[in-house]
Amino acid sequence: MLSMLDRGPTLCDGLTRREALRIGGIGLGGLSLPQLLRSQTARAETGAAPRAKNVIIFGLVGGPAQHETWDPKPEAPVEVRGEFGAIATRTPGLYVGELMPKTAQLTHKIAVLRAVVTRDNAHSSSGYQLLTGVPHVPPNAESVTAKAPNLAPSWGAMVRYLRPSRGQLPSAVTLPEHIWNDGNFPWPGQDAGLLGRKYDPWLLTCDPSAATFKPPALTLPDEIPSRRFESRRSLLAELEHRRTPIGAAEDQYGDDVQQAFGVLATGATRRAFDLDLETPQTRDRYGRSRFAQSVLLARRLVEAGVSLVQVNWTRIADQPNQGGWDTHATHNAACKNLLMPIMDQCYSALIEDLDQRGLLDDTLVVWMGEFGRTPRFNANAGRDHWGNAFSLALCGGGIRGGVAHGQSDAHAAYPVSGIVEPADLCATVFHQLGYAPDTLLHDQLGRPIPLSRGRIIQEVL
Numbered sequence: 532m533l534s535m536l537d538r539g540p541t542l543c544d545g546l547t548r549r550e551a552l553r554i555g556g557i558g559l560g561g562l563s564l565p566q567l568l569r570s571q572t573a574r575a576e577t578g579a580a581p582r583a584k585n586v587i588i589f590g591l592v593g594g595p596a597q598h599e600t601w602d603p604k605p606e607a608p609v610e611v612r613g614e615f616g617a618i619a620t621r622t623p624g625l626y627v628g629e630l631m632p633k634t635a636q637l638t639h640k641i642a643v644l645r646a647v648v649t650r651d652n653a654h655s656s657s658g659y660q661l662l663t664g665v666p667h668v669p670p671n672a673e674s675v676t677a678k679a680p681n682l683a684p685s686w687g688a689m690v691r692y693l694r695p696s697r698g699q700l701p702s703a704v705t706l707p708e709h710i711w712n713d714g715n716f717p718w719p720g721q722d723a724g725l726l727g728r729k730y731d732p733w734l735l736t737c738d739p740s741a742a743t744f745k746p747p748a749l750t751l752p753d754e755i756p757s758r759r760f761e762s763r764r765s766l767l768a769e770l771e772h773r774r775t776p777i778g779a780a781e782d783q784y785g786d787d788v789q790q791a792f793g794v795l796a797t798g799a800t801r802r803a804f805d806l807d808l809e810t811p812q813t814r815d816r817y818g819r820s821r822f823a824q825s826v827l828l829a830r831r832l833v834e835a836g837v838s839l840v841q842v843n844w845t846r847i848a849d850q851p852n853q854g855g856w857d858t859h860a861t862h863n864a865a866c867k868n869l870l871m872p873i874m875d876q877c878y879s880a881l882i883e884d885l886d887q888r889g890l891l892d893d894t895l896v897v898w899m900g901e902f903g904r905t906p907r908f909n910a911n912a913g914r915d916h917w918g919n920a921f922s923l924a925l926c927g928g929g930i931r932g933g934v935a936h937g938q939s940d941a942h943a944a945y946p947v948s949g950i951v952e953p954a955d956l957c958a959t960v961f962h963q964l965g966y967a968p969d970t971l972l973h974d975q976l977g978r979p980i981p982l983s984r985g986r987i988i989q990e991v992l
Contacts, residue, residue: 582929895928954985
């Protein structure tokens with residue numbers, strides 16, 4: 532269902548009573564769903580002609596290892612390189628881990644960044660830096676939540692600020708859940724922060740792989756038939772007509788009400804979430820896991836007009852390391868038996884699907900985690916947190932494929948050349964969307980905030 536990022540987890544197969552009150556249904560006293568739909572129409576100055584219309588963040592929460600993915604070290608000692616080898620790719624001279632056979636055939640469309648650094652080894656604070664382009668204060672802070680001074684807006688929030696919603700959907704969506712540490716501590720950097728809650732990305736907490744999947748916030752509750760809905764809509768319109776506006780905010784509220792009704796009433800919007808419209812072959816092509824089907828849903832949302840979709844890896848019960856990329860134990864087995872097959876299949880499927888539909892040139896796909904893994908294995912046959920050098924990948928949206936930018940040392944421990952910081956990644960993503968790094972946003976007090984303090988990574992454009 533739809534929820535703001537700080538509202539806590541909900542399920543897609545039904546509304547709790549509390550959530551029903553929060554969303555408001557179509558209540559006589561007002562509709563709170565419009566509060567999710569408010570969007571500023573003023574745009575910042577653009578710095579370049581946009582190469583990308585959309586962004587999909589392929590988010591591998593927990594931190595994938597650079598050694599088993601984009602930066603294998605076959606000549607390193609076994610305690611560093613691990614048990615897996617490297618395989619040649621479509622790009623001459625570029626090798627990836629052997630557990631990425633499908634992706635290896637697509638590297639001519641992919642730019643690899645092999646010297647990304649946050650210098651931060653905590654999920655929460657390193658993740659904050661990746662999601663916002665701003666370092667956390669202090670670094671290496673685990674299980675922290677969003678509070679001053681760490682209130683930089685997320686990429687999704689900045690997109691919502693810069694781009695008004697297209698049609699009945701917002702310009703930024705996160706799925707299938709928010710990112711959290713044990714104890715349900717949401718990471719900072721997932722909302723609008725200083726920009727204000729109206730720019731929060733929509734959060735869909737859901738399981739698109741479930742046979743009963745449907746987002747109920749986009750449909751009328753069973754107890755409200757269409758005739759009753761229209762009656763309440765007419766009553767609200769009469770009340771709005773009689774109310775005296777007191778400013779621009781009131782006019783915006785009215786616009787948001789209309790958008791909220793449009794979401795509930797428009798079949799095109801509901802169809803964007805209907806994965807049953809995909810062929811079984813396409814769904815199988817991505818894979819039937821929760822993450823894979825969320826990636827497929829991201830493609831459908833981009834087609835429906837959403838500018839940025841962030842897909843977060845979710846934990847999997849009864850699996851080592853809770854089924855995530857935080858592989859402190861049995862790293863090799865987790866990579867081979869669970870993580871890498873899912874990732875390789877749905878990542879390659881997304882790229883091929885976008886390309887075949889003519890969407891890849893307009894859609895920038897960002898493959899990333901919050902950091903990498905340690906060069907050496909620990910006593911539990913796992914790799915620990917490592918923000919000193921790791922790999923990310925970019926594809927589509929004007930990115931030059933067949934490129935490996937940056938180099939790490941012989942153990943993939945520290946950068947040797949081509950260092951990329953999260954601020955640079957942020958600057959590059961928004962440059963491709965048509966916004967210069969020095970584009971100014973304004974917080975709720977009118978104070979200017981630069982879009983990014985990083986440099987555009989020209990080497991991959």
